[in-house]
Amino acid sequence: MNTLRLTAAQAMVRYLSAQMNEDGERFIDGVWAIFGHGNVAGLGEALEQAGNTMPTWRGQNEQTMAHTAIAYAKAKRRRRAMAVTSSIGPGATNMVTAAALAHVNRLPVLLIPGDIFAGRAPDPVLQQVEDFDDGTVSANDCFRPVSRYFDRIVRPEQLLTALPRALRVLTDPADCGPVTLSFCQDTQAEAFDYPESFFEPKVWRIRRPEPDSRDVSDVAALIEAAERPVLVCGGGVVYSQAEETLADFATRHAIPIIETQAGKSALAQSHPMNFGAAGVDGAASANELAEKADLVIGVGTRFQDFTTGSWALFKDPSRKLVSINVQGYDADKHSAVGLVGDAKVCLERLSATLTDHRSGAFDPQSRLDWLAKVDAHCCARSDVSEDYLPIDAEVIGAVQRTANEKTIAMCAAGTMPGALKLLWQAPQGGYHMEYGYSCMGYEIAGAMGVKLAQPDRDVVCFVGDGSYMMANSELATAVMRQVPFTVVLTDNRGFGCINRLQLGTGGAEFNNLYRSANIEVQPEIDFVAHAASMGAHAVKAEDIADLENQILASRARQVPTVIVIDTDPMHGPGEAGGGHWWDVAVPEVSARPEVKEARENYLAALKDQRAD
Numbered sequence: 001m002n003t004l005r006l007t008a009a010q011a012m013v014r015y016l017s018a019q020m021n022e023d024g025e026r027f028i029d030g031v032w033a034i035f036g037h038g039n040v041a042g043l044g045e046a047l048e049q050a051g052n053t054m055p056t057w058r059g060q061n062e063q064t065m066a067h068t069a070i071a072y073a074k075a076k077r078r079r080r081a082m083a084v085t086s087s088i089g090p091g092a093t094n095m096v097t098a099a100a101l102a103h104v105n106r107l108p109v110l111l112i113p114g115d116i117f118a119g120r121a122p123d124p125v126l127q128q129v130e131d132f133d134d135g136t137v138s139a140n141d142c143f144r145p146v147s148r149y150f151d152r153i154v155r156p157e158q159l160l161t162a163l164p165r166a167l168r169v170l171t172d173p174a175d176c177g178p179v180t181l182s183f184c185q186d187t188q189a190e191a192f193d194y195p196e197s198f199f200e201p202k203v204w205r206i207r208r209p210e211p212d213s214r215d216v217s218d219v220a221a222l223i224e225a226a227e228r229p230v231l232v233c234g235g236g237v238v239y240s241q242a243e244e245t246l247a248d249f250a251t252r253h254a255i256p257i258i259e260t261q262a263g264k265s266a267l268a269q270s271h272p273m274n275f276g277a278a279g280v281d282g283a284a285s286a287n288e289l290a291e292k293a294d295l296v297i298g299v300g301t302r303f304q305d306f307t308t309g310s311w312a313l314f315k316d317p318s319r320k321l322v323s324i325n326v327q328g329y330d331a332d333k334h335s336a337v338g339l340v341g342d343a344k345v346c347l348e349r350l351s352a353t354l355t356d357h358r359s360g361a362f363d364p365q366s367r368l369d370w371l372a373k374v375d376a377h378c379c380a381r382s383d384v385s386e387d388y389l390p391i392d393a394e395v396i397g398a399v400q401r402t403a404n405e406k407t408i409a410m411c412a413a414g415t416m417p418g419a420l421k422l423l424w425q426a427p428q429g430g431y432h433m434e435y436g437y438s439c440m441g442y443e444i445a446g447a448m449g450v451k452l453a454q455p456d457r458d459v460v461c462f463v464g465d466g467s468y469m470m471a472n473s474e475l476a477t478a479v480m481r482q483v484p485f486t487v488v489l490t491d492n493r494g495f496g497c498i499n500r501l502q503l504g505t506g507g508a509e510f511n512n513l514y515r516s517a518n519i520e521v522q523p524e525i526d527f528v529a530h531a532a533s534m535g536a537h538a539v540k541a542e543d544i545a546d547l548e549n550q551i552l553a554s555r556a557r558q559v560p561t562v563i564v565i566d567t568d569p570m571h572g573p574g575e576a577g578g579g580h581w582w583d584v585a586v587p588e589v590s591a592r593p594e595v596k597e598a599r600e601n602y603l604a605a606l607k608d609q610r611a612d
């Protein structure tokens with residue numbers, strides 16, 4: 001057997017360089033890295049030597065570098081991913097939130113935190129968390145519950161099994177998620193005679209599992225028997241590249257489609273079978289269908305509470321649930337009749353069984369009525385006073401008017417995810433929402449990831465002042481790497497959506513907007529100066545018309561543009577209509593009469609919630 005004598009770190013980089021996707025590209029595009037003593041000598045040396053065979057990029061924060069990597073994988077529809085390496089201790093635990101984000105959203109990312117010495121001689125090393133009664137614990141054990149595959153590399157030869165397992169998880173449609181290879185510092189530097197064959201190029205095909213034909217028959221029978229079926233389009237449709245298949249299925253069998261956050265834009269909003277997003281922040285046209293449906297057919301959806309109205313939305317007493325999902329865990333949720341398999345294949349098999357069956361009990365006009373309402377609601381308000389502040393819907397309207405087939409609206413947390421789900425009329429593939437973890441601070445780093453994945457499209461990143469304050473520093477990285485995108489920063493001086501939720505649950509305004517926070521001076525944060533200091537093109541939009549012009553102007557730049565606009569914190573997207581109840585537990589006892597009233601409303605609403 002021919003062998004190569006390499007350090008474990010060199011072997012890891014060499015192996016990763018040879019793992020390909022079906023398009024003939026490296027599956028791992030490159031490695032985001034912040035070095036410390038836990039990875040600089042071992043992995044750092046290996047990456048430097050690898051050069052362009054495995055590019056290394058320097059970011060500003062381990063969490064946000066990972067956000068960029070995850071957004072990239074999402075925008076690549078899981079066909080390509082990135083790795084992120086950190087030192088031990090704080091660099092590593094900075095990535096735990098990002099790991100959870102990828103875990104919830106079922107997105108591939110390879111995390112390589114350095115770990116303490118396998119040999120333990122220098123214990124406790126700088127930044128080592130010491131467990132008094134468990135010698136195997138390190139800070140990196142925090143990754144276990146938020147990794148789809150976690151491994152600790154304490155001997156160089158372990159890579160021979162660990163790396164193929166890692167690639168399998170990253171490329172498996174059902175198990176896909178974050179992989180953490182916790183890499184002990186001394187092991188990274190240790191040499192081993194690796195078989196040369198280990199480094200031969202390998203293509204990782206994204207498999208399309210076939211459903212069980214008996215399940216296909218059962219689901220087809222349910223569809224044939226249903227009078228008011230509805231299809232719920234989830235993110236799995238996008239990852240299966242089943243967009244056209246779903247559109248054809250819906251048209252052929254006359255079953256309307258409603259969307260989830262992750263499934264939105266699988267079909268353009270203009271598609272006649274797309275009735276809009278369903279749920280808490282759902283369109284009236286979608287929620288009407290959902291409430292009356294006697295058969296709900298999920299396609300690639302986790303049925304998150306925002307989609308199901310905390311399971312009070314799909315409330316027809318005769319309602320049955322079908323879940324088409326590549327992951328059995330999702331397919332069998334909530335007593336659904338599960339169809340386990342690839343979304344595209346499942347829809348094709350179902351369609352072949354249904355032949356020319358058509359359901360057809362829906363009103364095609366309802367989506368047009370809803371879209372007209374959206375247009376009206378997103379108009380810039382006229383006849384307003386001097387001190388008028390635009391609402392978020394007007395901001396969305398401005399972006400909408402500048403949008404074309406190339407536009408991707410992206411966001412993660414705050415008011416905008418709900419508002420965009422409700423109001424954004426996406427072209428196909430024109431919506432990137434991280435709403436599995438809804439992580440503040442994903443937005444700017446994520447925008448860079450989306451643009452790196454889809455350089456031909458125009459990325460508009462919606463970010464609230466709160467999310468911007470939480471994580472913005474990858475803006476500097478985007479400037480350095482010349483990755484342009486447009487940031488629309490809505491400054492409503494605090495956590496607007498949570499403030500409204502607080503009021504809505506009977507609470508007093510408290511600790512969300514700066515005006516009701518326990519501070520001595522009201523802040524006057526100059527976001528324009530802040531973004532400009534990192535090299536972004538930054539401007540303040542004076543009004544909605546100015547915002548529109550600034551968005552158009554931003555397209556010509558090679559660096560990100562940050563457009564700041566002052567907005568009113570008190571208006572939520574629900575004012576457009578649509579929407580549904582959401583389960584947020586209200587205190588059972590309180591001195592506040594408002595809470596008591598909210599509690600009564602809460603108990604009344606709970607009656608619609610289904611536990612089955």
Ligand SMILES: Cc1ncc(C[n+]2csc(CCOP(=O)(O)OP(=O)(O)O)c2C)c(N)n1
Nearest residue numbers: 413414415440464465466467494495496497
């Ligand atoms: C990391 C993280 N912390 C806390 C939350 C809870 N949370 C959701 S939205 C929000 C406020 C967002 O404020 P901002 O970005 O200004 O958006 P706005 O609602 O004001 O438009 C908070 C605190 C979260 N989603 N993520």
Ligand SMILES: [Mg+2]
Nearest residue numbers: 464465494496
């Ligand atoms: Mg805000």
